[in-house]
Amino acid sequence: MKYIIGENREQMLLFTTSLDDVISKDNEVRVIDAFVDSLPLSEFGFKTDFVENGRPGYHPADLLKLFIYGYLNKTRSSRDLEKECKRNIEVMWLLKKLTPDHNTISNFRRDNPDAIRKVFRATVQISKHFNLIGGKLIAGDSTKMRAQNSKKNNYNQKKIDRHLDYIDKKLAEYTDKLSSEDDDKEKIEAEIKQQQERRKKYEDIQQQLDQTGDVQISTTDPYSRLLITRNNITEVGYNIQATTDDKYYTPIDFEVTNENDSKAMEKMVTRASEIVENTIFTALYDKGYHTGRGLKIAQERSVY
Numbered sequence: 001m002k003y004i005i006g007e008n009r010e011q012m013l014l015f016t017t018s019l020d021d022v023i024s025k026d027n028e029v030r031v032i033d034a035f036v037d038s039l040p041l042s043e044f045g046f047k048t049d050f051v052e053n054g055r056p057g058y059h060p061a062d063l064l065k066l067f068i069y070g071y072l073n074k075t076r077s078s079r080d081l082e083k084e085c086k087r088n089i090e091v092m093w094l095l096k097k098l099t100p101d102h103n104t105i106s107n108f109r110r111d112n113p114d115a116i117r118k119v120f121r122a123t124v125q126i127s128k129h130f131n132l133i134g135g136k137l138i139a140g141d142s143t144k145m146r147a148q149n150s151k152k153n154n155y156n157q158k159k160i161d162r163h164l165d166y167i168d169k170k171l172a173e174y175t176d177k178l179s180s181e182d183d184d185k186e187k188i189e190a191e192i193k194q195q196q197e198r199r200k201k202y203e204d205i206q207q208q209l210d211q212t213g214d215v216q217i218s219t220t221d222p223y224s225r226l227l228i229t230r231n232n233i234t235e236v237g238y239n240i241q242a243t244t245d246d247k248y249y250t251p252i253d254f255e256v257t258n259e260n261d262s263k264a265m266e267k268m269v270t271r272a273s274e275i276v277e278n279t280i281f282t283a284l285y286d287k288g289y290h291t292g293r294g295l296k297i298a299q300e301r302s303v304y
Helices: 030-037 060-072 078-087 091-092 102-113 113-128 157-180 185-212 263-276 292-300
Strands: 137-146 154-156 216-219 225-229 232-246 251-259 282-286
Touching: 030 060, 030 091, 060 078, 060 091, 060 102, 060 113, 060 154, 078 157, 091 292, 102 157, 113 251, 137 225, 137 263, 154 157, 154 185, 154 225, 157 185, 185 282, 216 225, 232 263, 232 292, 263 282
Parallel strands: 137 282
Antiparallel strands: 137 232, 154 216, 225 232, 232 251
8 A cells, every 4th residue: 555755854955944934825814924023112111221240141022923823823821932932833933933931921911901902903003903802892801810819828907817816816725725834835936937927918918908998818819809700709810801803803802900890881882982983883782791880881881
């Protein structure tokens, strides 16, 4: 039986092929490359000036191209993107064979949230320029994302008071034992010291709450909050609001929040009217978004 036979890996080639010849003219990486090169990155907030001393860093344009490529191809992990730089011919062309490590990729994403948001807004402006956004019918919804912060490391005033009350009772109990028992004195003193350290920890968290004015605080992921996800089930995470235009199902806006859906509609509708530059359109939201204030603001803007 005959099979298709591959080429000999050790065979020398008479005519070499450039990296550019391998990528087709209509490949998406050429669009990413042209789009990023057209952006005023410094105006968006990306750091483009570096000191001459030390090892030179990667230009934010290259890292942004990699970030966008990963987003379009459902590759979000920094370690996976690092691998793609070394094995994916499209990424090799896009980054001119640069190979940033996963820490560099992760730090770029972490350090430039506002600038990346402006890049997203730039894509919306391009869509408007090519008449890809209708601005007559929009829909909004949310996605709940769990944070790395556990419920154990999320605190509010009630939880802090409960811990402090428990510690005070244990300290009083150990103090009584210390005055009546001689054999376990060192063990009891160690327990007292441990409880005092725990009390100091919760007092520090209490101080952070007082200084920030927040109703809760997360110690592992400081931006995450405890949210109701579904059926009164709570998780520490984020609530991501998104708005999509009806004409070509183009996402036109998003917002990462720490609030439930009921408080989101008025803000997202207001922002949508500014983006589409139109106040007379229909907005679709489910019943979880309906509040009197939100409906009043929508009505005032002629949004139905």
